[in-house]
Amino acid sequence: MQRFIGLMSGTSMDGIDAALVRFDATGTAALEASVGIPMPQALRERLWQLAHADQVSFADLAWAEEAFCQCQAESVQRLLEQQGLEPEDIAAIGSHGQTIEHAPYGHQPGSPPYTLQLDNPSRLAELTRCAVVADFRRRDLAAGGQAAPLAPIFHQQVFRHPERWRLVLNLGGIANLTLLPPTSDPRAPLGFDTGPANALLDAWHQRHRGTPFDANGDWAAGGQVDTALLERWLAEPYFHRPPPRSTGRELFSLDWAEAQLNGSESPQDVQATLAELTATSVALGIEMARERFTAPASLDLVPCGGGSRNLDLLARLARQLPEATLLDSESLGWPADWLEAAAFAWLAHARLNLQPGNLPSVTGASAERVLGGLYAR
Known part of the structure; x- marks a missing residue:
């Protein structure tokens, strides 16, 4: 040992x-x-x-x-x-x-x-x-x-299932996914960064609320999604680039987010729209990965990282991915915070x-x- x-x-x-x-x-x-x-x-x-x-x-x-x-x-x-x-x-x-x-x-x-x-x-x-x-x-x-990302090889070792398709979703500063075929499928896993997660949510919350993060996503949950702003953000070419791909704060900074604001938005609505951006860009990434592997929509979704405690974000993901089964990584032996x-x-x-x-x-x-x-x- x-x-x-x-x-x-x-x-x-x-x-x-x-x-x-x-x-x-x-x-x-x-x-x-x-x-x-x-x-x-x-x-x-x-x-x-x-x-x-x-x-x-x-x-x-x-x-x-x-x-x-x-x-x-x-x-x-x-x-x-x-x-x-x-x-x-x-x-x-x-x-x-x-x-x-x-x-x-x-x-x-x-x-x-x-x-x-x-x-x-x-x-x-x-x-x-x-x-x-x-x-x-x-x-x-x-x-x-x-x-x-480097974690997918570890995800393959600890989460791959004999029969079920599984998708490990790390919601850190940047969101990244690992799509794991069943062990009966000889193909190697696919993984890539989908876009921003906590980095933008935390930075916007710090600026307007004075604390490092939005606990449980409560502030975002009380806002309204600005669909026009969301569409402007989603026009970013990175979201539509095929894998392999990775990113960071160099692209998804507050400067990037603010460049699409018109100045009339409520700060709380911007927080809600940032949360929706994370959920939507994750869903776009999952669809891209599924299409490459012809994987089913009814896969197991295993969230981890700090964003896995964001109840508002998880609810948005559930709405975007209604056929996925949410699995707690701790039930699989690996608590989300330490993965x-x-x-x-x-x-x-x-x-x-x-x-x-x-x-x-x-x-x-x-x-x-x-x-x-x-x-x-």
Whole structure:
């Protein structure tokens, strides 16, 4: 038996999730424990500035990297203390880092693609006295892939069903899906980013309500959808681009959303329309994936990520996808809040065992690749 810790901080930048995952001799994974720590406000603000800056200083990067690494180490320490474990009990930490910019199509036409995650695995290994696996994305990018999403290979391992079609929907800052054929179907899973989710909902709520997120989607639920605004947003070419595809705050920022406002909209109606945009763009993505596989509409839908607690958003999705069966990921052994962190524990296990960590059917890479660099304890 081996234990790995996965660390994840998503595009919402609201905290660091740590998942302790146990692997038996066959490589079967099980979640043992988890902790989450909030991102300190000063660090969150600095990360936000870095993610939206045209130019940054090395000093700003160094400060943010050190502060972020200290938070990562704190989450690991809490998890070890909670479980009565020592660093030697952990085979490795899988560290995703904090995405600052993701540009799989390059900064402009003709420029090279890139993805940048703020991370310092050497420092993390020193602070935790654990081996660290990091820099998962760039090997897939080097092989011609999008470098995202990476979680579908983990979804395939833990959620694929012998007979049922399943769709895992991660509602993080950006929404992404994984369509899993039954195990009797030889085709590989399909996965891609569908568009914005919590990133725009949280940012608009923070601006107009002063708190980081819309609890349960209550504010959005009280607004009216502006259908004309929704249509203007849905004209964005990304929503109609065939996979492989991935995106981030570089495209779906508040500047992007506000460019289509006429100035007369109620802030609450804009929140409702953003929620409807998420549900509609997810439904468009699911239809695109289903058509590619001729998958049935009556599939199992497994929501995860922070948006899986947004009751208003789930209700909008149910209206968009009336034939889908909603499944709680916790009933399948993997609580929704910890699924992404667990995925990076799984990817760290794959790296130590020299197993592929990507799915070319998802990212568009030329072939399977072992992902991540190893930093000894």
